[in-house]
Amino acid sequence: MRDNKVNDLSGIPLTENHTFDPAHKGYHQQTVDNMDHQEDNSMTVADDDSSLIYKLNGIARKMPLWTKSWMLWSLILILIPGSIGFVGISMLFKLPSSPKCPEVFWPLASASVRLHCAQIAASKQTIDDLLQAIDLVKQLPENHPLRGEINRQLEQWSEDILKLADQSFQAGNLEEAIATAHKIPPDVNVSQLVDKQIEKWQSIWSKAEAIYQEAEQELRQRNWQSAFMLTSKLLRVNNEYWASTKYDELNNIIVTTREDGDKLYKAEALAKNRNLQSLLQAIKLARTVKPNSYLYQKSQELITEFAQKMLKLAQSTMQAKDADTALEIARKIPPVAELQVQVDDFIMLGEAQRSAFLGTISGLETAISQAQQIDASREIYSQAQELIARWQLEIEDISRLEKARNLASQGTINDLTSAIAEAQQIPTNNPRSQEARREVARWVDQVETIEDRPYIERAEQIAVMEDVNSLQAAIAEASQIRPGRALYFQARQKIRDWTAKVERIQDQPLLEQATALADSGNLQEAVKTAQKIAVSGRALSKQAQTAVDTWQEQINARQNWQKAQQLALAGTPESLSQAIKLANRVSSRNVLRLDVNIAIDQWSQEILNIARSQSEVDIAKAIDIAKLVPAGSSAYRDAQQEIQNWQQFMIPKSLSTPSFQPSLEATPPLTPEFSNQ
Template sequence: MTERDIPEGWSPARAREPDHTNRTPNIGETQAFGIPATGSTSKSVKQQTENNPEGLPIIDHHSAQTIPPSKRSRPLRRWMKSWVLWSILLALIPGSIGFIAMAMLLKLPAAPNCPSIFWPLASASVRLHCAQLAASKQTVDDLLQAIALVKQLPQNHPLRGEIDRFVEEWSRDILQLADQSFQAGDLEQAIATAQKIPQDLPAYKLVDEKIAKWESIWSKADGIYQAVQEELQQRRWQSASLLAAKLLRIDNKYWSSTKYDQVNRLIVSVREDGDKLDKADSLAKTKVVDNLLEAIKIAEAIGKDSYFYQKAQELIPLFGRKMLELAQAKMDARDADAALDIARQIPDSTKLQADVEDFISLADAQRSAWIGTVSSLETAIAQAQEIDPSRPKYNKAQDLITRWQLEIEDVARLEKARTLASQGTINDLAAAIIEAQQIPSNNPRGSEARQEVGRWQAQVETIEDRPYLERAEQLALLEDINSLQAAISEASQIRRGRALYPEARKRINSWTAKVQRIQDQPYLDQARDLAQTGDLNAAINAAQTIASSGRALSGEAQAAIDDWRGQIRAKDNWKRAREVAVVGTPDALLEAIRLADKIPSSNILRLDANVAIDQWSQQLLDIARSQSSSNLSKAIETAQLIPRGTTAYNTAQEQIRNWQQLLNPQPVPQPEPLLPQSSTPEGTNL
């Protein structure tokens, strides 16, 4: 019996129901044991026999009228006497009987039809046979059906050992199918499949152990996956890759292959998207319109399945806001055209359409208001009033409308004040100032009004104070002390805070310096005369008073004092250098050279100092040469004292090299000894 004997929809419960279908033989068929089937013609034959007990032929009167009896019986007798017919019958009948007998002997008994078996009466072998057929399909339901067929047999049944072996095998097959689900990544299906094994079977003890193992493996793998996601959130790509590699060691094909590949693709994708967002953010930080548009395009290109999709969607409105900020900065700089151009480039993906529309409306209104006329302000108010109360910028529009309404009043006052001030007289300027001061400082044109008032006030002060400054300049033309002091007195009448005060103060300082120079110049000249005579200390004392006074000539006096003090130090150094050089030792000569070298090059003594330095350097070289006869090391030390730039320096360096070669002679290479050539004596036999 094969699997085709069991329908797919067969179940043991259905198989227990007996087959009540009535099978009615067909008319004319013969049932077993030679009994004619119901509805055959045997009844009519029997009735005819009973009506004709003598066995005489029944004569049909209708046919007898047309066919004579002698003519009907003649062909029958001729057929019965044919030897050919009897030969054929004798050959066919025994052969047919033999063939049928052999076929019946060789025919195998039919296998039981499992779906139609009444199971309460089925034998153990039949149950086992049908269970094996069901289990051979290797599906969970069929394996459970196989177990259900045989587990009801008594424990003392002769086939119990074999049945238990099969049940154990089928239970393990179910666990194997569950493990396949687990390996395929369906943990819940695997657990559900394993738990279908009957709890009263010995194999059920493996279920809890198997489920615990699956859950442990799954939990470990899921923990690694969560850790990878955390690393990706922190943008630690290398660490995420190292964690993902741990999935390869998970004892689950789904996690070690499918999920591992998925995680690797995720890392690559997330890294690429992260780099894109970093680039977009860097572009946005430049605060350049084109870069912001490029940043928005990059963020828009990140797909919905990306790890950074939500982040990208959050950045797009922020980039749009930055564009609005740039547009607002242009508006603050009163560049409405540039501001409107930026605002119109903001993409719809930023979801700032309402803000952009309000910005454009207000920008147009502000551009009209900047013209500064009453009509332009009225136009700006009309444009701002078009913004609906439901719009985000409605409150700002109302504030601007209030401001412009006040500004209309201020513009009228300023125009009147400017008309008055244009006359240029003190009275007209004063009237213009009074008119402009009526504009409150917190009004839109308050700052402009203050500026105009300050300008007109300066004009009034200039008109009032200019005569004082002009008279002072006339007095100072003589440039003597009395005239200059009179000019200073006249210009000092211009008070601090007045428009011409800075100019007056500048003139006063210039005239004061001239007075001080006239007063102090004789004292400075006297000090210079003392310096010419060589009495530098007296010259310094004479000029010190001027230098410390802070007057006009104090800087010049201090410069002269510094020069004279330098001359004194140069003389002292030159004197000490000559005194020290007299000793004639190397240390004394070196100290003399150092002191002489301190004399500034601008000093007249520098020429004598240079000559002396060359002489003392030559003396050092001579001392070193004399020392070389007894102590080369000491001679080298002395020669090294000669300073660079002197006439003896190059000679000293050459001498030092020679002496060093004498102290450290180079080894003379020894010639290699010649090896004696071996020769074979004559007559020697080798």
């Protein structure tokens, strides 16, 4: 007996260690032709028949007589050979079973076996199985009878590999897809499509990545609309991964980033208020943006910007000498790497400035001591040294000012003069120079007031009589105070008052004379007299000008009234209308206005009467005359009624019939020219 196992599919004997790997070097397999196998089976059957006949003869000698019946043996001889023949024929016509591919010894395998096993492997539609199928048949000779079928299968399996690679590409695994495509043997016809397919994948992938990156950049710039438009382009990319997974991912990122953007917009709006609470709220809001957000970097930039605004606010507050508030603001500035050194320096120097703002020698000495503790390596060291020098000068200035104030407190001219001299020793570029200048100016005013007060007092005593001579003497006394002195403006006000009194005393008789002339009816002479005062610019000039205007208006009114009366004498509609216009120029404040109103009503009635008379001859002309009646006169309403009646009369009856086109609008008044036609 042989130890080899027989393949259940093909009947080919196999060794126990056989595997399906064709590259394995330890395979051992015996390939036996199916027809030889059938012949061996037939020979085995013939040997079995001879042995059986021999045994039957031996048995026949020992058997009873009844066993020697010819009929029995005939039947046996018929059945046994028939059975053997049936079994032999069945074995001859029995088809060989399919080979078991894992047990095939590939170096000796036929082309049909290789093709059959390759097809089985390829049917699994995995990359490894398709590659194994290609490897099984690609090494067969080019002149093999099955080469046509093999090439067709190789092309199909290569296309299947490309499809599987494309599935990886569509799933988002570009590198895996490229690696899979490169596994296709270069000597297969389809291999020329591999580079084109890879180039296509890379082009699609690069385009999608560019869209994605551009959308990310728009998000960082907070251009939501542009980001949404770019996102929609992913739907048109020929890749399911980018058109679905990455599209949804980017949409979710936009929604989240937009929420962060709204927070930053609100923070920026708060920071524009530039007060402490708004800046703190803005920083708190910007800190809610998470590190994985596209706007995280922007939020950090804004936090730095808001912190800088807080530092500037603290600095401006310190310049306003509100050190406590300035230091409070500085201590609330969030820790920002770019500003931390500046904030620490500001607080350190601010503590010294707070002591200096007390304005006392002890406070300045404390400030100097605190500033001297600042290390030379700090950025504010030079500023601290400048302040120390300034504060040392300020201590000297305070000492001088205190001495000067003590002198000035005595209130005498000599003491004030000494105080001024002491304060003037403070140089103009010293810290307390402005304060010293203010004190000097105040003490100088006190000295000048003491010196010039007697002039004011004497002038007031002289002016008590309020006659021209006394007032002029008072003016002369007060004029001794020179410009720029402390009491100069007070003296000038006194001089203006006394001068006005002198002018009133001098001009009042002339104004009274003009008034008397006007009362007597001599308005022309009154105007001429008062005009002298009006143009002088003296105390009574405004009063005189008012009187001149009043009298001149009366003169004009009288002239207009006279001209109107003369025009009205003509009695024509035009002359009466002109007379009314002239008469209306008389002011309502004038005494002639009552007579004017009566005359206007009379002349208006005359115009209406003329129009009524004219209506009997020419209605159009009558309407024109009636329109001359002025509004506000007693005849105005009657004139308007007559005009309406005459216009209605001029409308043809056919147009005024109610049954004729009732939807038409009222016909406008006809012109005189139409009526004449």
